[in-house]
Amino acid sequence: MTAQTETPPPTEIPRKRKVLSLAQREQRLAWWFVAPGAIIVLSLVIFPVLWNAALSLQRIRLIDLQNFNYFDFNAGFGNYSRVTGVRDFWETIRVTIVYTLGGTFLSLALGVWAALVVKKAFIGRSIVRGFMLFPYVAPVIAATFVWRLMLSTQFGIVNEWIRNAGREQVDFLGSRDFTLSLLGFDLTLPLALSTVIVFEAWRYFPFAFLFILARLQALPDDLEEAAMVDGATLSQRFRYITMPQLSGVLSVLFLLRFIWTFNKFDDIFLLTGGAAGTKVVTVGIVDWLRARGDVGSAAALSIILAFVLILLLLVYFKWFYTEEVEE
Amino acid sequence: MTAPTTTPTRGSTRRRMSRADFEDRFFGVLKWLSIAFFLAITVFPLLYMIGLSFKPISKLIQEPANIFPTWDEFISLDTYRQILRPVEEGGRGFIKFIVNSGVLALFTVAITTTIAIFGAYAAARLQFRGKRAISLGILVVYLFPAVVIAIPLFVVFSRVGLRGSLLGLLIVYVAQTIPVALYMLRSYFQTVPASLEEAGLIDGLSRFGVIRRITLPLSAPAIAAVALYVFMIAWNEFLFAFLFVLDQPDLWTLPLSVQQLDTTEVPKTLLMAGSVIITLPVIVLFFLAERFLTEGLTAGGVKG
Numbered sequence: 001m002t003a004q005t006e007t008p009p010p011t012e013i014p015r016k017r018k019v020l021s022l023a024q025r026e027q028r029l030a031w032w033f034v035a036p037g038a039i040i041v042l043s044l045v046i047f048p049v050l051w052n053a054a055l056s057l058q059r060i061r062l063i064d065l066q067n068f069n070y071f072d073f074n075a076g077f078g079n080y081s082r083v084t085g086v087r088d089f090w091e092t093i094r095v096t097i098v099y100t101l102g103g104t105f106l107s108l109a110l111g112v113w114a115a116l117v118v119k120k121a122f123i124g125r126s127i128v129r130g131f132m133l134f135p136y137v138a139p140v141i142a143a144t145f146v147w148r149l150m151l152s153t154q155f156g157i158v159n160e161w162i163r164n165a166g167r168e169q170v171d172f173l174g175s176r177d178f179t180l181s182l183l184g185f186d187l188t189l190p191l192a193l194s195t196v197i198v199f200e201a202w203r204y205f206p207f208a209f210l211f212i213l214a215r216l217q218a219l220p221d222d223l224e225e226a227a228m229v230d231g232a233t234l235s236q237r238f239r240y241i242t243m244p245q246l247s248g249v250l251s252v253l254f255l256l257r258f259i260w261t262f263n264k265f266d267d268i269f270l271l272t273g274g275a276a277g278t279k280v281v282t283v284g285i286v287d288w289l290r291a292r293g294d295v296g297s298a299a300a301l302s303i304i305l306a307f308v309l310i311l312l313l314l315v316y317f318k319w320f321y322t323e324e325v326e327e
Numbered sequence: 328m329t330a331p332t333t334t335p336t337r338g339s340t341r342r343r344m345s346r347a348d349f350e351d352r353f354f355g356v357l358k359w360l361s362i363a364f365f366l367a368i369t370v371f372p373l374l375y376m377i378g379l380s381f382k383p384i385s386k387l388i389q390e391p392a393n394i395f396p397t398w399d400e401f402i403s404l405d406t407y408r409q410i411l412r413p414v415e416e417g418g419r420g421f422i423k424f425i426v427n428s429g430v431l432a433l434f435t436v437a438i439t440t441t442i443a444i445f446g447a448y449a450a451a452r453l454q455f456r457g458k459r460a461i462s463l464g465i466l467v468v469y470l471f472p473a474v475v476i477a478i479p480l481f482v483v484f485s486r487v488g489l490r491g492s493l494l495g496l497l498i499v500y501v502a503q504t505i506p507v508a509l510y511m512l513r514s515y516f517q518t519v520p521a522s523l524e525e526a527g528l529i530d531g532l533s534r535f536g537v538i539r540r541i542t543l544p545l546s547a548p549a550i551a552a553v554a555l556y557v558f559m560i561a562w563n564e565f566l567f568a569f570l571f572v573l574d575q576p577d578l579w580t581l582p583l584s585v586q587q588l589d590t591t592e593v594p595k596t597l598l599m600a601g602s603v604i605i606t607l608p609v610i611v612l613f614f615l616a617e618r619f620l621t622e623g624l625t626a627g628g629v630k631g
Contacts, residue, residue: 023454026453026454026455027453027454027455027456029449029453029534030449030453030454030455030458031449031455032445033445033446033448033449033453034445034446034449034450034455034461036442036445036446037442037443037445037446037505037509038446038461038464040442040501040502040505041464041468041502041505041506044476044480044498044499044502045468045471045476045502045506046464046468047479048475048476048479048480048483049471049475049476049479051479052475052476052478052479055478055479055482060482065482065485065486066485066486113361114361114365117358117361117362117365118362128362128365128366130613130614130617131365131366131369131370132365132369133613133617134369134370134373134610135368135369135372137559137609137610137613138373138606138609138610139562139563139582139602139605139606139609140563140565140582141563141565141581141582141585141586141602141605142376142585142602142603142605142606143372145585145589145598145599145601145602146372146375146376146599146602147372149375149379149595149598149599150372150375152595154388154391155387155388155391155595156391157375157391157392157394159391160390160391160392161392164392202368231347233346233347233350233351234347234350234351234354235350235354256470259470259472260472262472263472263473263474263475265473265474265566266565266566270565270586282472282474285474285477285478286474286477286566286569286570289477289478289481289570290570295478295481295482298478299478299479302474302475302477302478305472305474305475306475309471309472309475313467313470316470
């Protein structure tokens with residue numbers, strides 16, 4: 001029903017209202033249906049993203065907000081050089097990449113593991129599955145505060161266990177590095193960053209788990225049965241039969257989680273506030289806005305973030321977007 | 328894991344069989360250990376939060392490893408009384424924040440769901456120019472992060488006086504949740520058989536009649552799931568509340584007020600009580616409607 005229908009020729013009887021074809025009426029109705037959502041999203045999502053680019057070229061401070069000129073691009077690219085010129089800019093980028101890759105990989109790995117574990121029915125499976133979703137549905141603020149209290153050096157249960165085991169207490173979220181002595185080698189780990197990554201994996205594995213479980217349960221049994229008859233062991237069946245069939249859902253999940261982790265703000269902000277070597281770009285943006293009161297520079301940094309994101313989205317649409325994925 | 332390629336003698340076949348047996352047994356045990364592991368990492372933090380929310384801070388300092396409150400501590404509800412009591416009576420005034428968050432979340436649900444039902448219906452069923460662009464737009468916006476739009480919204484809302492008002496937050500929450508709701512509902516509406524609707528149209532129903540009498544009743548589970556998700560997103564939201572209403576303690580939402588409570592002089596167990604108050608509605612809703620929600624999640628997902 002593509003709108004190729006001609007408007008009916010003027011009829012003999014003159015009418016007051018123009019007669020619309022069924023297709024035209026449908027089109028008109030559809031626009032009325034779509035309009036409210038489209039207007040809200042255009043004005044509050046699309047337009048701000050574009051306007052952000054304009055703001056990033058202006059020298060605006062928090063105190064000027066009431067009376068700056070919208071069209072005075074006095075700063076040029078000054079904000080960009082200011083933002084990229086600060087000492088910890090490249091460190092922030094590096095931390096963001098490590099955090100994103102680490103969090104994405106670990107949450108997917110945990111998700112696959114969890115899905116394999118509850119794939120076959122057992123007593124209490126639905127309860128186990130329900131609990132597994134808890135980290136994901138729990139409000140960020142509750143999840144982060146529970147972790148902070150558990151890991152706290154003063155009140156935390158984890159450090160109490162460590163002390164009871166006769167070791168020195170560890171400030172998981174507060175110290176940048178941790179030196180591990182292993183077989184005579186000293187291995188230095190970025191402690192707070194690792195903790196934040198583990199938190200990320202814990203909080204988002206249920207998301208991967210649900211998708212992978214749905215995919216696993218939709219796989220036909222006969223391939224695996226055939227392999228079993230041929231004497232393939234459990235690990236071989238997983239490696240050569242199951243994993244290849246999961247590669248599609250895993251790559252989509254990887255990209256989605258990568259995009260969302262890359263832009264995550266709340267988790268790190270609430271866990272460490274960006275201290276101890278965990279400052280990611282999003283925390284930097286809010287820092288420029290709230291702590292330094294520099295709106296233009298915050299906009300510039302968020303444009304840099306959006307630019308990387310657009311690249312990622314292009315990858316997504318080029319490789320993964322088909323009508324089926326969309327369903 | 329490469330399969331050993333030995334010459335197939337009788338002996339090696341037996342060894343292969345035993346490897347399969349060994350793996351079956353090994354992974355059989357590992358499975359139960361894994362279940363225990365996953366239960367531990369998900370249930371323990373929940374128990375820890377609930378347990379400590381009843382304890383006085385002095386007990387926590389004495390024995391950090393004892394997470395279970397005594398019966399007396401449990402029924403005294405001391406931390407909860409402290410946190411809920413109005414500020415004038417020496418409490419933390421959380422009733423007000425619960426009301427703020429609840430009103431915001433409910434309004435967001437009502438507005439977003441209504442707008443999304445019509446938009447998603449059009450995108451799923453009706454033919455119109457720009458349909459593909461709209462569908463693609465929904466997905467792009469759905470993938471786009473909040474931080475990128477936060478700064479321009481901060482500027483505009485400051486300029487027009489909407490920053491520092493719950494109305495401003497409401498507008499942002501509606502805009503933030505519409506793409507998710509549209510995305511999930513559209514996927515669901517596409518599964519409702521078109522022939523049912525056509526039958527309704529032929530029998531003389533208007534489009535609105537079809538939506539009200541055929542599509543909506545058939546999609547009730549999906550709509551419930553969408554409404555619950557929108558509620559959770561608005562109820563849990565932190566970033567915009569932090570940016571918009573931090574300067575006005577009267578307008579704090581629950582997440583913001585718990586975060587602001589985190590100072591050195593406030594006992595940590597009070598923070599746990601605040602966390603329980605935020606988590607409780609989410610958990611209750613989730614267990615009431617777990618099946619819808621898991622289906623809804625895989626049908627569209629909620630970004631987070």
